[in-house]
Amino acid sequence: MLKYLLHYPQPIIEQAQHLITEDRLGAWLLNKYPEQHDVRNNKALYDYTMALKNQYLRKSAPLNKVLFDGKISQMHQALGLNISRTMVHGGKLKARKEIRIGALFQHAPEAFLKMIVVHELAHLKEADHNKSFYQLCCHMEPNYHHLELDTRLYMTQLEVFGDIYSR
Ligand SMILES: [Zn+2]
Numbered sequence: 255m256l257k258y259l260l261h262y263p264q265p266i267i268e269q270a271q272h273l274i275t276e277d278r279l280g281a282w283l284l285n286k287y288p289e290q291h292d293v294r295n296n297k298a299l300y301d302y303t304m305a306l307k308n309q310y311l312r313k314s315a316p317l318n319k320v321l322f323d324g325k326i327s328q329m330h331q332a333l334g335l336n337i338s339r340t341m342v343h344g345g346k347l348k349a350r351k352e353i354r355i356g357a358l359f360q361h362a363p364e365a366f367l368k369m370i371v372v373h374e375l376a377h378l379k380e381a382d383h384n385k386s387f388y389q390l391c392c393h394m395e396p397n398y399h400h401l402e403l404d405t406r407l408y409m410t411q412l413e414v415f416g417d418i419y420s421r
Pocket of ligand 1: 373377383
């Protein structure tokens with residue numbers, strides 16, 4: 255039930271378990287993050303992502319596409335997806351980069367959207383979840399680790415009780 259939290263210290267897992275047992279996780283999240291973002295479509299998501307990229311990762315590979323993808327299942331790919339494709343274009347090999355964000359982030363607080371966009375942008379430079387990957391995430395969003403935990407709590411909420419933001 256708490257598979258999104260497996261790598262966290264025991265006290266955090268116990269706190270989450272406690273909120274779930276008392277059926278208070280949704281209320282806890284809504285109290286902490288009452289507002290949904292208004293990045294509702296792929297165009298707005300592209301602009302949102304490019305604004306962050308231009309601020310922090312101007313020199314990394316250009317991004318061809320950013321979109322919400324309903325086929326990214328919460329269960330398996332959990333967060334987002336980074337796709338690199340090499341395409342033949344005009345006789346030359348051209349790298350195309352796209353970022354797909356799970357549809358669960360379409361109706362969510364801005365903090366969670368920012369966390370996942372920062373995460374996927376950092377993958378443009380670092381393929382693995384290593385130390386420099388997380389340093390880059392924290393450079394773009396100093397509160398990154400906190401937001402990743404809360405996003406995982408939100409995913410737990412979705413799985414155990416259902417959505418609290420989709421309206
Ligand atoms: Zn990742």
